[in-house]
Amino acid sequence: MSDELTAQTEDLSLEPKTVFDNKxxxxxxxxxxxxxxxxxxxxxxxxxxxxxxxxxxxxxxxxVEEFWGIYNSIPTANxxxxxxxxxxxxxxxxxxxxxxxxxKGGKWQYSFNNKRDAAGVIxxxxxxxxxxxxxxxxxxxxxxxxxxxxxxxxxxxxxxxWTKDCDDSKLKTxxxxxxxxxxxxxxxxxxxxxxxxxxxxxxAQIVL
Amino acid sequence: xxxxTEERLLEIKEEAYVPQPQILEAFNAMIEExxxxxxxxxEKHKSIKWNNGDTYIDERGNERPYHHMNxxxxxxTGNKPNLRKKSVxxxxxxxxxxxxxxxxxxxxxxxxxxxxxxKFRESLKExxxxxxxxxxxxxxxxxxxxxxxxxxxxxxxQTITFNAFEALGDGDDDDSDDE
Numbered sequence: 001m002s003d004e005l006t007a008q009t010e011d012l013s014l015e016p017k018t019v020f021d022n023k024x025x026x027x028x029x030x031x032x033x034x035x036x037x038x039x040x041x042x043x044x045x046x047x048x049x050x051x052x053x054x055x056x057x058x059x060x061x062x063x064v065e066e067f068w069g070i071y072n073s074i075p076t077a078n079x080x081x082x083x084x085x086x087x088x089x090x091x092x093x094x095x096x097x098x099x100x101x102x103x104k105g106g107k108w109q110y111s112f113n114n115k116r117d118a119a120g121v122i123x124x125x126x127x128x129x130x131x132x133x134x135x136x137x138x139x140x141x142x143x144x145x146x147x148x149x150x151x152x153x154x155x156x157x158x159x160x161x162w163t164k165d166c167d168d169s170k171l172k173t174x175x176x177x178x179x180x181x182x183x184x185x186x187x188x189x190x191x192x193x194x195x196x197x198x199x200x201x202x203x204a205q206i207v208l
Numbered sequence: 209x210x211x212x213t214e215e216r217l218l219e220i221k222e223e224a225y226v227p228q229p230q231i232l233e234a235f236n237a238m239i240e241e242x243x244x245x246x247x248x249x250x251e252k253h254k255s256i257k258w259n260n261g262d263t264y265i266d267e268r269g270n271e272r273p274y275h276h277m278n279x280x281x282x283x284x285t286g287n288k289p290n291l292r293k294k295s296v297x298x299x300x301x302x303x304x305x306x307x308x309x310x311x312x313x314x315x316x317x318x319x320x321x322x323x324x325x326x327k328f329r330e331s332l333k334e335x336x337x338x339x340x341x342x343x344x345x346x347x348x349x350x351x352x353x354x355x356x357x358x359x360x361x362x363x364x365x366q367t368i369t370f371n372a373f374e375a376l377g378d379g380d381d382d383d384s385d386d387e
Contacts, residue, residue, distance in 0.1 A: 030220055033209045042238065045245050058235050061227060064217055068224035073232040081242045128214060135212035 030064035033136050034090050038070065041085035060091055067134055077126040078119055080152045088130060089147030095162070097195040101146055102162060106194035106205070108175045109160035110182055122157045125182050126150050129159055132181045139177065142170040166194045168206065175208045 038058045042049075058074075061067055080086070087095035096102065112118035132138040133148045144163045151158040161178050163171060171192055179190050192206040212220075226232065263271045298310045 029223070030212070031210065033211070040235070043242055043246070045242065059228060059231050063225075064212065064220045065223045065225040066227045067217075068221050069226035070232065072224055073226055073229070074235060075239055079239075081239065081246050084239075084242070131212075131214045131217045135214065135217050136209055137211055137213060141209065 032062055032064065032067070032134055034134075035060055035062040036067075036088055036134055037091050038074075039085075039087035039089065039095050041083075041087070043081055043083035055095070064134075067130075071127070071130070076123045077150055077152070077157070078122055082152055082154055084152045086126075086150045087147055088133060088149075089162070093146050095147055095149060097198070101164060102195060104165055105144075105146065105163040106166050106192055106197070107149070107160040107162045108171070108178050108190050108192050109158055110178070110184060110188070110190045112157040112159075113155060115156060118157050121183075126159065128181045128183075129161075129178075132177065133161070137177070138181065139170075139174050142173065144170050144174055166192075166205070171206060172208070175206065179208060 037060045040056050040058050042054045042056060044054060059070055061070060077086070085095075089095050093099055093101045112122065129148050129150075133145060138148075138161065139145055144165060144167075146162045146164055149158075149160045149162060151160075159178075159182060161174055163174060165171075175190050175192060179188075182190075184190065189207045192208075194205060197205060263273050266272050300308045300310060302308070
């Protein structure tokens with residue numbers, strides 16, 4: 001009898017075991033709909049570096065737990081050096097116009113031109129952007145969003161959502177959500193520019 | 209498609225898991241390197257901007273540039289120096305020991321030119337009523353802090369330009385009015 005009890009209670013432990021106790025056995029409790037890759041554009045340190053050398057994939061993840069682990073381990077938006085970019089794109093899509101999945105699309109964007117004012121809130125706003133993208137709440141079921149970008153520049157912080165197409169009817173939802181995520185007022189306009197128009201220095205096609 | 213609201217995602221924050229810590233360490237090290245490079249570039253740029261190579265050794269033995277000693281006064285400081293000469297007051301003590309302050313006259317003699325001066329003033333007043341003498345104000349130096357040159361106050365002269373076509377035409381132009 002006592003032997004039987006011992007065998008039954010052997011597996012019980014006062015310390016709770018989590019999915020993270022064994023890395024090999026890690027299975028995410030909160031999987032994301034897509035796998036996402038974090039990219040970083042490194043500012044040019046010497047002139048021999050070209051764009052391809054500067055744009056680096058950092059890490060790919062597919063769960064909420066991994067997202068938080070990564071987010072907590074990397075510099076926040078306001079800690080990045082000037083001319084840096086963070087890009088979070090669906091796995092397999094390079095954050096470049098030339099990528100087949102970006103070529104026909106464009107970007108919704110907003111520039112925080114008053115850096116002094118924005119410095120205190122940019123970390124929170126960038127995080128809200130990331131959460132809206134990985135949580136897929138930046139759109140309904142359009143499946144238009146390829147990724148989100150943060151540019152750190154001397155004059156401004158800029159946040160952009162890259163889309164697959166330039167279809168007005170699908171884009172408006174994304175633009176309106178971006179405006180809400182970035183907590184912009186009515187008079188603070190987000191602009192959509194197709195990559196084609198960006199190449200030819202065209203002006204914004206949609207303004208919200 | 210699985211969707212997570214912002215609130216739901218924030219609730220899961222405590223369950224963070226770092227998938228490949230070595231990659232993230234390398235990433236952080238790279239960013240530190242970039243920051244150090246940017247700081248070094250900034251210092252280099254700053255020293256080029258402010259240092260003309262002329263330096264001195266201060267009391268602590270540090271080499272310092274002179275630039276802080278010979279910068280021009282910034283217009284935004286608001287403390288403009290008063291460059292007006294203060295009038296010197298003369299003190300005259302009479303026989304009884306009373307001291308009187310007298311200001312020296314700036315032009316002419318104290319007494320001798322008094323009549324001429326008052327005549328001149330009167331003539332100006334009369335002339336002013338009749339609208340006689342009016343000097344054209346000099347507006348050429350409005351943007352300048354230079355003193356106005358009184359010679360510029362002369363009314364514009366009418367200039368006669370040479371016209372080759374007129375010169376080649378009939379020579380009776382001067383007489384035409386008389387006819």
